[in-house]
Amino acid sequence: xxxxxxxxxxxxxxxxxxxxxxxxxxxxxxxFLLPAxxxxxxxxxxxxxxxxGNILMWPNAVTFEPWIRAWSExxxxxxxxxxxxxxxxxxxxxxxxxxxxxxxGAVTGYALSFWRVxxxxxxxxxxxxxxxxxxxxxxxxxxxxxAVTGIYNSFACIVLxxxxxxxxxxxxxxxxxxxxxxxxxxxxxxxxxxGFWSIFIRIILPMxxxxxxxxxILQVTGIWNDFLFGLTFxxxxxxxxxxxxxxxxxxxxxxxxxxxxxAATILTAMIPLAVYFISGRWFVRGIASGAxxx
Amino acid sequence: xxxxxxxxxxxxxxxLAAVIALxxxxxxxxxxxxxxxxxxxxxxxxxxxxxxxxDWVGLSQYSRLFLNERFSVAVENIVIxxxxxxxxxxxxxxxxxxxxxxxxxxxxxxxxxxxxxxxMSFVVTGLAWQWFLNPTHGVQKLGRDxxxxxxxxxxxxxxxxxxxxxxxxAIWQGSGLVMCILLAGLRGxxxxxxxxxxxxxxPAWRYxxxxxxxxxxxxxxTAVVLLSISVVKLYDLVVAMTKGGPGIAxxxxxxxxxxxxxxxxxxxxxxxxxxxxxxxVASILAPWLYQTYIRPAGRVA
Numbered sequence: 341x342x343x344x345x346x347x348x349x350x351x352x353x354x355x356x357x358x359x360x361x362x363x364x365x366x367x368x369x370x371x372f373l374l375p376a377x378x379x380x381x382x383x384x385x386x387x388x389x390x391x392x393g394n395i396l397m398w399p400n401a402v403t404f405e406p407w408i409r410a411w412s413e414x415x416x417x418x419x420x421x422x423x424x425x426x427x428x429x430x431x432x433x434x435x436x437x438x439x440x441x442x443x444x445g446a447v448t449g450y451a452l453s454f455w456r457v458x459x460x461x462x463x464x465x466x467x468x469x470x471x472x473x474x475x476x477x478x479x480x481x482x483x484x485x486x487a488v489t490g491i492y493n494s495f496a497c498i499v500l501x502x503x504x505x506x507x508x509x510x511x512x513x514x515x516x517x518x519x520x521x522x523x524x525x526x527x528x529x530x531x532x533x534x535g536f537w538s539i540f541i542r543i544i545l546p547m548x549x550x551x552x553x554x555x556x557i558l559q560v561t562g563i564w565n566d567f568l569f570g571l572t573f574x575x576x577x578x579x580x581x582x583x584x585x586x587x588x589x590x591x592x593x594x595x596x597x598x599x600x601x602x603a604a605t606i607l608t609a610m611i612p613l614a615v616y617f618i619s620g621r622w623f624v625r626g627i628a629s630g631a632x633x634x
Numbered sequence: 635x636x637x638x639x640x641x642x643x644x645x646x647x648x649x650l651a652a653v654i655a656l657x658x659x660x661x662x663x664x665x666x667x668x669x670x671x672x673x674x675x676x677x678x679x680x681x682x683x684x685x686x687x688x689d690w691v692g693l694s695q696y697s698r699l700f701l702n703e704r705f706s707v708a709v710e711n712i713v714i715x716x717x718x719x720x721x722x723x724x725x726x727x728x729x730x731x732x733x734x735x736x737x738x739x740x741x742x743x744x745x746x747x748x749x750x751x752x753x754m755s756f757v758v759t760g761l762a763w764q765w766f767l768n769p770t771h772g773v774q775k776l777g778r779d780x781x782x783x784x785x786x787x788x789x790x791x792x793x794x795x796x797x798x799x800x801x802x803x804a805i806w807q808g809s810g811l812v813m814c815i816l817l818a819g820l821r822g823x824x825x826x827x828x829x830x831x832x833x834x835x836x837p838a839w840r841y842x843x844x845x846x847x848x849x850x851x852x853x854x855x856t857a858v859v860l861l862s863i864s865v866v867k868l869y870d871l872v873v874a875m876t877k878g879g880p881g882i883a884x885x886x887x888x889x890x891x892x893x894x895x896x897x898x899x900x901x902x903x904x905x906x907x908x909x910x911x912x913x914x915v916a917s918i919l920a921p922w923l924y925q926t927y928i929r930p931a932g933r934v935a
Contacts, residue, residue, distance in 0.1 A: 357838075361736050368730060369747045372806065375762040376750075378772075382765065394779050395772060448659040455652035463660050470667035472919050474866050476891040476908045480677070480901060481670035484686065504662050511659065536651030565755030567870040572896075582757040586874050589761055602765060609758045616753035617746075624814055627752065 383407060383603035390598055406599035410607060414600055416587040423604045426584030430564055430611075432495060433580055437502035437563050442555050444503055445510020446548065450540050452511070453518035454526050464511065471508035479572055486573065493575025501569045506562070510555055517551040518544065557619050557626045561612040581608050671912070678909045682901035695906035705907060708885040711797045715804070715886070716865040722805040723861055724854065727812025732842055734813070735820045745817075749810035756807070760874025763803035764790060793883035796876055800884060804871060808864065812857045819853040820846065855922065862918045866911055887911050 378395055383406050385399040393400070412422040419425075452460055482501070486492035491500070521544075529539045570580035579587070585608045589601050616623050681691045699705050730748050734741055751759065766772045769788040777785030789795035823846055831841040847854075869888035876884040878893075887907060894904035 361733050361738060364729070364733050365738060365744050368726075368733075369744060372747050372751060372810075375759075375766050375806065378766050379762050390771065395766075395776050444658055447655050451652045451655040455649070457649070457652050457656055460656060463656065463663055466663045466667060467659060469919075469923070470663065472863055472923075473667070473671065473915055474888060474908070474911045476888055477674050477912045478666055478670040479892075480895050480905065480908075481673035482666065485665075485670075504666050507659060507662055536655065561753055565757075567755065567757050567873070568892075582755050582870075585761070586757050589874075590877060598765065598771065601761070605758055605761045609754045612753045612755070613750065616750055623753070624749070627811060627814060 379602045379606055383410075383599050383606055385599055387595075387597065387599060403599075406597070406603040407607075409597070409600045410603035414588050414597075414604055415591075416584060417591050423581060423584060423588065423607055426579060426581035427607070429574070429578050429584070430581040433498050433502070433570070433574065433578070434560065434563050436495075437499045437506070438556065438559050440499065441503045441506035441510055441559055441563075442552065444507055445555065446514045446545070446552075447540070448507070448511045449514025449516075449518055450544055451536075452515045454523075454539075454544075455536065464515070467508045467511060471512075475505070475568055479568075483572065493573070493578075495574075495578055498569060498574040498578065498580075501573045502563050502566070505569070506559060509558065513555055513558070514548075514551060517548070521547060553619075553622055554626045557615055557623055560615050564611050674905045675909050675912070677901060678905040680902055682905070684899040684901070686901055691902075695902045696910075699903060699906045699910070702903070704882050704885055705887070705890055707882050708887045708890045711884060712865065712868065712886050714797050715801055715868065716862070718798070718801045719804050719808070719865060720858060720861045722801065723809045723812045724857065726805060726809040727857070728816055728847075730809065730813040731816040731820055732846075734817060745813075748813050751807045752810045754807065756870035757874040759803055759807045760871045760876075763799065763806070764875045767799050790876065791880055793880055796880065796884045800868075800872060800875055803875060804868075807871075808861065811860070815853050815857050816850055819850045823849055859918070859922050863915070866915050866918075 381396065381399060382390060384402050384404070385393070386401065386403055386405075389400060410422060411424050413420055414422045451457065452464055483492060486497050491497045525543060526539065529543050534542070564580075565582065566580065567582045567586070570583045574580060574583070585604055588604055589596075592601075619626075676688075677686055678695055679691060679693070680687055680689050681695075730744075734744055734748075738744065767787070767790040769775070769791060774785060774787040777787065789799045827845060828841065831845060836845075867888060868886050869892065872878055872884055872886050872889055878885045878889050888911070891904050891907045891911065894900045894907065
C-alpha cells in the first residue's frame with residue numbers, strides 16, 4: 341500500500357517528513373537492537389575489559405573463550421557441565437512434545453471440522469477457554485496427579501504437559517485450516533467409502549503442509565522458550581535450557597562471569613532466533629493465528 | 635457449519651472412530667482444564683499447608699490473602715505493569731506500523747528488527763535487560779563514561795522504580811507483535827481514504843489518529859486481549875530479571891502463587907491467589923470471547 345505516493349506527485353527532493361520517518365525508524369531499530377548488541381559484545385570480551393571498558397564498544401581483543409565455557413563448563417551450583425546439558429535436555433523434550441502435540445491437534449481439529457460428534461463444540465469451547473487461563477490455576481493439582489501416578493519429574497511428565505497445554509492452540513489452528521478446505525473433497529472421499537483414518541491420512545494430511553509448518557514454528561519456539569513447565573514438571577535431571585540458564589545466572593558465587601553468562605544467554609536464544617530468521621513470513625503467519633499462546 | 639456433513643446415512647462405526655479420536659482432547663478438558671481448576675478453587679477454601687487437606691475454612695484464606703503485604707505489592711505491581719505495558723505496546727506498536735507503512739526502503743529489515751525480540755523467551759529477555767540496566771556495568775556506567783559524572787540510572791535496584799524496568803523489557807519484547815497485528819490492519823485500509831483526506835487538506839497525523847485508528851478497532855481489541863493475557867501470566871521475566879526483588883518490590887501474582895506452592899508450602903494461600911488470578915482473567919475475557927467466538931456462530935476468523 342503506497343500511502344505516500346497516493347498524493348500523486350513525486351517528491352523532487354528528500355522532504356522533512358521523509359527524514360522524520362527514517363529518523364524514527366532508525367531510533368526504534370537502535371532501541372530494539374541495543375540489548376542484543378550489548379549481549380554479543382559482552383560475550384566476546386575478557387572480564388577485565390568488561391570491568392573497565394565501554395559496554396557498547398567492540399572488544400579490543402575478541403575472545404571466544406566465554407562461549408566455550410558457557411557451553412561446556414558453566415556451573416549450576418556444583419554441577420559444572422555448561423548449558424550443553426540443558427540444550428540436550430531441551431532437544432529431548434522438544435522432539436516428542438512437538439510431534440505428539442501437533443499430531444493431537446491435527447487429529448482433534450480434523451475430527452471437529454469434518455465429523456459430527458455429540459458435544460464436540462462444547463468440548464472445543466472449553467478447550468479454547470483453557471488457553472487463556474493462567475497456568476498457576478492448574479499446576480498444583482497436576483503435580484499431585486503426576487506424583488500419584490509416579491511420572492512426576494520425568495521426561496514423560498514434561499512431554500505430556502506440553503501436549504496438554506499445546507492442545508488448545510494446535511486444535512484451533514488445524515480446525516480453522518480444515519474449515520477452509522473445500523468440503524466436496526471430503527464428501528467425495530466418503531462416497532468412495534473412506535473411513536475416518538483413511539480420509540485423514542490419504543486426503544487431509546497431504547493437504548496440510550502449510551499449517552503443519554505454522555504449527556511447527558509455533559511449537560518449536562513455544563516449547564523451547566518454556567520456563568514454567570520445565571521448572572515445575574521436568575525434574576532436576578531433565579531441566580530445559582531456559583531453566584538451567586536462569587539457575588546458572590542466579591546461583592553464581594563470587595564475582596560473576598558476565599561474559600560467560602551472556603554467551604549462555606545467546607546460546608539459549610539461538611534455536612528460536614534461527615526459526616525466526618529462517619521462517620520469515622511463516623513466523624508472522626504463525627503468531628497471527630497463534631498469538632493466544634503468549 | 636458448512637464444513638460438517640449431515641448425520642444422515644452415516645454408518646455407525648465411522649462415527650465411533652471420530653468419537654475415539656476426540657477422547658484425548660476430551661480427557662484433557664475434563665481432567666485438566668475443568669478438574670484441576672475446580673480442585674484449585676476447592677483447595678482455596680481449605681487450610682492446606684504442605685499437602686492438600688479437604689477441610690472447610692470458608693473464606694479465611696482470602697481474608698489472609700488480602701491482608702498479606704506481599705500480595706498487595708504483587709497486585710499493585712501487576713496493575714502498574716498491566717496499564718503501562720499495554721499502553722506502551724499499543725503506542726509503540728501503532729507508531730512502528732504507521733511509519734513502516736510509509737513505503738520506506740528496507741521495510742523487511744525494519745520489520746525483522748522490530749519483531750525478533752518476540753521470538754526470544756522471557757528468560758533471555760530478562761537476563762539481557764538486567765545486564766543492560768545493571769548499575770555497575772550497564773547504562774549508568776555508560777552515561778558516566780561519556781562524561782556525565784553524576785548520571786544515575788539505578789531503577790533495577792531501587793524498590794520504587796524496579797517495576798518500570800520490567801515494563802521496559804516487556805515492551806521491548808512485545809511491541810513487535812502489536813506492530814505485526816496493526817500492520818496487517820493498515821494494509822487493509824482502503825487507499826482512496828487517504829486520497830480523500832488529502833483533497834480535504836487533512837494532515838497525515840490527523841488522518842491516522844482520527845480516520846485510520848477507529849478502523850483498526852477490532853485489531854486493537856485483539857491486541858489488548860492478547861497483551862492482557864500475558865500480563866496475568868507474567869512470571870518468567872520477573873524471575874530472570876529481578877527474582878522479585880529488591881526485597882519483594884517487583885513481586886507479581888504468578889510468582890506469589892508459585893513461591894507459596896513450592897517454596898513456602900502454603901497451598902491454601904497459593905490456591906486462593908490462583909483463584910483470584912482466574913477471576914481476573916475471566917472478567918477480562920468473558921465479553922471479548924462472547925463477541926469474537928460465540929456470536930458469529932462458532933466460526934473463528
